[in-house]
Each structure stands twice: as C-alpha cells, then as structure tokens.
Amino acid sequence: MKGRGCWETASVRSFCSSGCLNKLKKDDSGDDEDGTASPADKSELHDTIKKLSLKLDDLSTCNELVAKHGVALQRSLSELDGLRIPCESGEKLKAVNERATLFRITSNAMINACRDFLELAETHSRKWQRALQYEQEQRVHLEETIEQLAKQHNSLERAFRSAPGRAANPTKSFSEGSLLTTKGEDSEEDEDTEYFDAMEDSTSFITVITEPKEDRKAESGTTGSVEWTSDNVLDSTSLVPQGPPKVKRRVRIPDKPSYSLNLWSIMKNCIGRELSKIPMPVNFNEPLSMLQRLTEDLEYHHLLDKAVHCTSSVEQMCLVAAFSVSSYSTTVHRIAKPFNPMLGETFELDRLDDMGLRSLCEQVSHHPPSAAHYVFSKHGWSLWQEITISSKFRGKYLSIMPLGAIHLEFQASGNHYVWRKSTSTVHNIIVGKLWIDQTGDVEIVNHKTKDRCQLKFLPYSYFSKEVARKVTGVVSDSQGKAHYVLSGSWDEQMECAKIVQSSPSSPSLDGKQKTVYQTLPAKLMWKKYPLPDNAENMYYFSELALTLNEHEEGVAPTDSRLRPDQRLMEKGHWDEANTEKQRLEEKQRVNRRRRLETCSRGCGAEEAEKEAEVYVPLWFEKRLDPVTGETACVYKGGYWEAKEKQDWHMCPNIF
Template identity: 85%
Template sequence: MKGRGCWETASVRSFCSSGCLNKFKKDDSGDDDEEPAAPADKSELHHTLKNLSLKLDDLSTCNDLIAKHGAALQRSLNELDSLKIPPESGEKLKVVNERATLFRITSNAMINACKDFLELAETHSRKWQRALSYEQEQRVHLEETIEQLAKQHNSLERAFCNTPGGPANPSKSLSEGSFLTSKGENSEEDEDTEYFDAMEDSASFITVITEAKEDRKAEGGTGSSSVDWTSADNVREVLDGTSFVPKDSCKVKRRVRIPDKPNYSLNLWSIMKNCIGRELSRIPMPVNFNEPLSMLQRLTEDLEYHHLLDKAVNCTSSVEQMCLVAAFSVSSYSTTVHRIAKPFNPMLGETFELDRLEDMGLRSLCEQVSHHPPSAAHHVFSKHGWSLWQEITIASKFRGKYISIMPLGAIHLEFQASGNHYVWRKSTSTVHNIIVGKLWIDQSGDIEIVNHKTKDRCQLKFVPYSYFSKEAARKVTGVVSDSQGKAHYVLSGSWDEQMECSKIVHSSPSCDGKQKTVYQTLPAKLLWRKYPLPENAENMYYFSELALTLNEQEDGVAPTDSRLRPDQRLMEKGRWDEANTEKQRLEEKQRLNRRRRMETCAAGCGGEDEKESDSYAPLWFEKRLDPLTGEMACMYKGGYWEAKEKKDWHMCPNIF
C-alpha cells in the first residue's frame, strides 16, 4: 500500500513538473502580448496544437494509471474491510476509502477539463486562421488597388501631356484621359488612338474611343440617326458642354450668404438608440440635426441645372435629348454630397413657391399633401417649352449604423413642341456613420428613364461606394437606346461632379467571355458640370448659390410658404433653443388639427368611414390616375398663381 501511494505521488509530481499546465496558460494568454499574426504563424499554430495533443495523450496515460492503481487501492481497502479489525481502525479505513474515491473522481474531472480546453483551442485556432487569411487577402487587394491607382495616375498624366495643345485644353485632356488603355502602363503605345474603360462590376459594357474620321466612315455604312454628331451646329451647341453655365443675368439681387452655423454639441446616440427600425419621419428630432430649409425647398433645388432642359428643347433627335434629360436627373444629386443635415419635415398644407420667370424662366410650386407618410407634390412650368411634375413620398429607415432614404413616386417631364414625355424615379440615398465616424452620403441603385412617345430608354447605374472597390467614388454609368434596343450613346461621370456622353458608332460582344458589350465611341462630350460652392459654404450648411436664396424672405407669397415658418427662420438666425421650442409648438398644433379632422369625420361619416378620418384634401393639387404609371398621384389643378396675382389667400389654412 505504502509503495503504491508513493508511486502515485511521484507520477503526479512528475506530470506537474513537466510544465504542461504552465504551457496551457502561456499559450492562452500570450496572444495579448505578441505582435499581430504573420503568415508564418499558421505553422506555429499547428505546432502548438500538436504539442497540446501530445500533452493530452500524456494526461490520458496518467489517467489510465491513476484509474488502474486507484482500483487496486480500493480492492486492497475492501480486503482490509473484510478482516476483523477494531472499530476505530474501521472508521479510519472508511475515510481512506472515501478519499481514494474522491481522488479518482477529481482526476477524471481534470482530464475532461483538459479535453475541453483542447477542443476550445482548436476552435479558436480555426477562427484565427480564417481571420488571418481574410486580412492577408484584404492587404493584397489593397496593394493591387493602390498599384492600379498609380498606373491610372501615370496614364492620365501621359494623356494630358500628349494631347495636342497640352495644358491649354485641360478639360478635354482629362475627359479623354479618363478612359484607360488596355495595356495599363505601356507608355510606348499611341494613346490618342484608343482608350478602354473596363467597368468590371458596375456596368455591362466597355467603351472604346477612336478617331472621329474612322467613326464617321463606320457610321455611314449603318445609316444611323438623322443628325450628324460631328457636323450639326445645333447639336454641338447643345451637347458640346463648352457653355454649361446659364448666361441669363438676374435682375433681382439675391442674397449670397446666411448666418454661419452655430457650434452646438449634442449626443446623437441618446436620441437615436431607441429608434432603430422606426420610420424616420416619426422620430422627434431637434433642429440640431436639421438645415434651415424644408423638404419642399430641397425638392425645388432639383431645378438648379434647369438650363439642361432649356437646351434639350432645341434638340431635333430624341436620343440626344435623352442625354440631356439623363444629365439633369443626375445633377439633382450633386447638392447632397456634403448635405448630411436633415431638412425640416413640412407641415401638412405647407407650400413653397419659386417664382423666377425673369432670370430662370420658370415657376415652381410645391405642397405637402400628406404627413404620414411625408409626401409632397411638385409642379414646374418653364417659358422655354417644358413642364415637370412629380409627387415624391419619402420612406426612410434608421438601421443603427446608417439611414436609408427611399424617394417613392414618378417624375414626369414633357416638352410641349415635340410631345416627348419622360418618366423616371429617384435612386436610394444612404447616410453612413450615424453613430461613429464622419457622416457621409451615397447614392445607389438603377434608374430607368423612358420616353413614352418614342419608347427611347436610358439605363443609369449609380455605383455604390466601397473602400476596396476599384471604381471611382460616386460613379454613374449609362446607355441610351432607341425603341428598337439599339444603343446610341454611352453616359459616364459622377453624380457629384459632371456627366459626359459619347456617341456609339459600333458595338460588339466582349471577346473575353464575359457578359459585356464593347462600344466603339467618339470622344466624350461634356453634358453637365457642377457649379462651385460659394465662399464660406462649409459654415453655411454647404448650400449652393440657389439654396442660399430659397429661404430668403419675399413679399406676396402664400401664408403657408416655407419662408414664413417660424422655427426654420429662428434656426437660420442661429437661435436654436428658441427654434426647438417653436418646433414643438407647431407639431402640437398639427396634431390638434388632425384630431379635429378625425372628430369631424367621425361625427359626419359614422363608424364605417372612420378609416378615412385622417384624409386630407390638398389646396392646389388633386389626386388623379396617372395614365402612364397606373398610380394615383397628386397633380396641379391650378389657381395658385392667379391667387398670388390677386393677393387673395383667404382659402389658405392657418398652419404656422
């Protein structure tokens, strides 16, 4: 007995002195002190796991020995128990037997714990290996992206230097240089002959720019459009883009600045943490997150580049007109790149007019026709021969890290002389880094513009931004096709800077096996370029020149006009505390008016029509069936401008 017990004690001491348990602790905690894993650490992980497995085998051997000798010990104790021994010795023998049993149970528990530890180590090892592989792949991808950017930069510099005229014509050089040669860094190739733009993940086509003479020969053999791109004076004037700034001078002097934005600190998370998944318009938001413009005024900002439509009136070809309409649809997003603040949600019945016939040649009227969901109707008349109307419903969701803004509804544009009627819808806007980081906004999705008279179509793709993408930020691509599906123009650019179009003279399937079409085009023509922001714009909510004038006080407007909204005016002046108080008052007044409408309808209509209790009849617009989309939409019914001329606003509700 004594010899066996000494052997067990020696075995346990030998096992403990081997440092196996210390090795476990070292392997488990060492990751916090060591450097980040390198590629060679994969083999080290395997080596560590192998050592752990060997130690576990040693533990299993020790467990078997302990079990064997423990059983022998218990047999010996049982034999002693069968002998006639004094009662005192029997009690001691019983205690020894219990201790031996506890020792064996503890040993088994230790072995099981070691097995669990090894399984846990193996699981985490696989996770570490996957994380290491992912980081290695991202590093390689980032290196390739940087290398490609360097090659593109060199290619642009060569294209800029080799273009005839050199720096004297930078816009043309940059435009043509943006189409990269297929050989990348081959500086010996003549870069004036052809360029390639391989848009791998953003579009289903590749453009090839060639000399205009060769394209005219190729075009002559196919008998294409009735207007020659390179020779028609009216087309060059409209689409060349050499004069993209309107020349009309404003007779009325407009303001060029507003008070600087105050520096208010606010804990955004304290307000937004309980609002995840809710409709954004139903979240009570202080003016600290707003800009001093209403959603009706933001909707009117879409007209900033109205001159594109004024030029489109003169187009004799519908596909050429489509290019300018597409550029106009993209230009409406250019004001959003820095505008991450939320516009004021208009009160029900609120209106906004833009009466700029003298300098802009148009009149615009917006009215808030629904509060939940927020919906605004808009109508524009231009003396140059076009009209635009839309009803936009804003659907927005707060997702925790970002806000998605989905404008719902169709936009209609009609040219009176030709009868061309265009319809399209807006893309999705996403505001990122709501909680942590710098706020930034992105546009994504596809837009289809349809000319319902000629059946021409334009497919626009807004490429979502990705840090690891090879595409340029805020990129937009598109193709203009006729009713037969034949592509005539390729559009390219970015929604925050400019758009260009290139006339297609030949198309063929891609020879690399991918589902893409290769378009051979003429050099790109500038359609639209963003106006520079005013001086000190960063302190004025990044407003454009037009945006600075939208909330300027004017005489003769309706009493429901956004310019007369008191909380918005107080915010513009920098008195945000007073603006928040006034905003709460206006919202409570709106809720009271809603309850009164419900009570009136309930009393007059009965319980069956109680669902209609919150229905609201707009003042200047009425619901009609849109024959083109098959949807019910609010359309202008007239009377506003006549009321303004008579200065008769007795029919307007008291909402402020």
C-alpha cells in the same frame, strides 16, 4: 512531465489555430499584398513541422524514462510488500503501487494522442500545401493570359491605326475636368483604353475608346449610325448659364451656432419608428423645408434647357439622365434633416427672369408626408411629381425611400420621361461621422419613343476598388440597341460616350457573359458647381439653396419662407425655434381634430377617422396618371393668377 506534455499540446493547438488557419484565411481572402505565398512562408511551415517532430521525439524519450522508472518503482514496491510490515502499511503500499501503474498508463496514452495529432496535422498540411500551390499556379496562368490578351489588343489597335488609307490621327481620350484633349503619340500601354465591368453582372461596362467616325467614313461606308448628331448640345462649354441675374440674390446666411445635444437620449426610443412621427428638435434640422429641398433639384435646370434642342431622342435621354443624377449632388454633405412641411404649406420659386422657370410645391398629405410639385419652363419643358417620403431609423443608419414617379415632358417633341428616385441612407447615426450614400437602380423611360436608360448607383464599400459614389448607365432605344454609355459620380460629374459597336465577351467561369462596348471619347455633360465660401458653416448650402429661404414680397401666406420656427433657426435662435416648432405642431393637431369633428357629424366614427386624413389640396388635385396607372396630385392651376391679383383669401392659416 505532465505539465510539459500539456504545454506541448497547447503549442500544437496554437500553431494550427493561429498559424496555419490564419495563413489560409489570408490566402482565401486575398488580403496579402501580392496575393501569393512567399518562399519564406513555405519555409516557416516546414520548420514548424520539424520542430513539432523534435518535440514529439522528446516526449517519446520522456515516455521511455517514465516507463523505465515506473517499472523500477513497482519492483521496489513489490519488494517492500514482501517484508514483514504492519497490515496498515501494506494497504498504503498497495495503493501507491496502483497509482504508479495508472500514471504510467496515462503517460503512454498522452504520448499516443500527441503522435496521432501530429500525424493528422502533417496530413492536412500537405493537403493545404497542394491546394495553395494549385491556386498559385491558376493565378499565375490567369495573369499571363490577361497580359497576353492586353498585348494582342494593343497590337491590333496599332495595326488598325497604321492601316493603309487612314489619315494620321492620334487617339483622343477624355481627361477629368476638361474637354477632349489629344495624345501626342500612340501609347504602348492601355492609357487610351478605359475598362469597366459589364452591366449584367457588375456595376459598369467594358468600354474601348476609339477615334471619331469622321476619319473612318471612307473605310466603313456608314455615317449616321455613329456620328455625333449635335455636338453643340452634348458639349460642356455651356455648362454654366451665361449672363448675370437681373435680381441680386443673397450669398450668405448666419453661421450655424454650436449646440451640444445628447443624440442617444433622443434616438434610443425611436428605433423602427416612422421618422416623420418622431418629435425632433431643430438641432437635427437645416433651415429649409422639404418643399425647398425638392425645389433644389432644379439647380441644374440648364441641362433640360439644352435637351430641348436635341434632335435625337437618345441624346436627349443622356441629358435627362444627367439631370436626374445632378439632383443628388447637393446631398453629399447635407446630412441635416429638412423641416417637415405643415399640411397645406407651399413654396414657390418664381425665377422666370434668370432661370426661365416657375416652380410650385404644396404639402398635400401629412401622414405619410407627401408633396406635390409642378415646374413650368419658358424654354419648352415642364416637370411634375408627387413624392412621398418613407423613412426608417435602424439604429446605426437611417433609410430614406422617396416614393412616386417624376414626369418630364418636352412640348415640341412630345417626349415624356418618367423615373423614380433612388434610396438615400444616412450612416453613423449614433457613433462616428455622419455620411450619406445613394444606392439602387433607376430606370428612365421615354414613353413616346420607348427609349430607356438604366442607371445604377453603386453602394459605397470600404473594401471596394470602385470610385466612391459611382454611377453607371446605358442608354438604349426601343429595340434594345445601346447607343450611349454613361459614367461618373452623383456628387461630382457625369460623362457620356457614344457607342460605335457592341459585342459579347467570352463567358466567365460562372457562365455569365459581359458586353464589350467600343465608344468614341467621352464628353462631359454635367459638372457640379463649387460650393460658396464658408459653406461648412452655412449647412453646406449651394448658391441656389442660400436663396431659397430669402424673404420675398407677394408670396402666399402658406409659403415656407414665412414659417416662424424655420426663420428663427436660420437666424441662430434655436431655443426659440424649438418652442415655436412645438406650437405649430400642436396647432396642426388641433386642426386635424376639427376636421375629424366636422366629418363625424355626417358619417360614422370609422368613416370619420378615414375622412380626417383625406385633405383636399388647394392648388393640386388627385388624378389617375395614364402613363403609370397611379393616382397622383397634379397642378390644377390658379396659383400664379392669385399671386398677380394678390388674392389669398382661400389660403388656410397654418402658421
């Protein structure tokens, strides 16, 4: 009897913990397929309660039998006690009688406890049922409301299209990977309307696409505020530069060799440390330096070449925003670490003939690692930046935080844009397949016109319904009026849609208010170039990346192309590359000690330690930036003149 009672109690506990509670968890989290409890679920709940009640009746019957037999047992024991038996036997009978009484009391207490437990379970079950029923009714009501609003929206849209005096013009929509395509007929559903969440409390916007303004001029009486002012600029027909390059560049490098390495044996002692201070073998690298990776941001320079011809500053901002996003497209598969440049290392990209620009990078600091970059384009723009990389290894992931402002100036208009890079995170460092994500908010500001672009890089989530690697943004003028909606993904493409009208939506239950943008059909501004054939065996390099480490004559002796460990790695000689890497790092430490000794002769030990870290760059100099108020390295000139004369006597011997 006791064993059976315990088993029934365990059954009740199992039901409440695994059945009801798990069901409530599913209802709360919304993980069910349809989000509502089916009639079968309700029937199962009632059947379980009914079975528990029957089991309680069985326990009550058993309790009565136990009590009846217990009384009979005590009567028999009393009769035995009246007999003449030895004293010792009488004591034993008395003890047995007491145990029988305790057994009867315990069984009654067990039955009462089971009854109280079942009553409590029934009470809470009714509460749960009422709460679940309320949530189901609210969900059905919300679905009906949304459906009714969608029908009203379609009715208003159809009424607007068929208004008197309007020319018959079917709605246009943007299809991925192509330009504007027309629909053959008006849709009864929301096929020509894109919905996004609002920027204020989510990641994108509520956007309603409408027809171009030229068919509505007579009706509205306004023209300039919503027209495309330069379709030839914000047009994807010229995304790819035309004409073959004058210099034939290489299109492949040696395939990446297969080397096994115990990752955990190296990483277990590195948690929490600055990545640049960890001695890493080349097995974790790709055969490019950080200076070359920084230059790789210029792959889609044609976006800035097109932006030069924009007559509208907000349209120019759209192209600048697309350019800032395009710099991340090369990182989606590039999870290998670039080489940390040696102090004083440089990298030039002299591509005036085919790309129309010259670029120069110099490593101006080693701890923390900092690189200065300057780009001049013959098309009328210049770009400069000093980027300091701050990185932390957290065990499961690696966070890379680029610090520093990026400046872009157009000579003709004087528009001066400033923005900063987002945070990069490499996941699954120890276990699983490595993958990289870009997250955070990026603000681009035109300091001449005060136009702004707010970009949001959405973090990837397995449970999110958003598109992976999604980027959204809004371009607004100095008065805060929104002109363009940007959307796309940082690894694939970016689109912009001109805003015709904006209005606030009704407040949500939490009091937040979204913004509804009515826009013209979206236009494709930027689309990623396809990777070269066999890219998976060439570190997933793009066509531009394949050419960055190509040997060139006449470059400075500090150029990354001449770095021996990097060159050995590219050729597949990784063991020799590791040996050479250790030699270069030790040489750099020796040079630092020499600077320390030289400085210590004219100042104290503490001052000497500080002065040892103050390296004077060769081609850049520290200046106070009047725009950001920060001190940064700016190109001071002289490099290209030295290259023309082939006079490199001032360059340090770092390799």
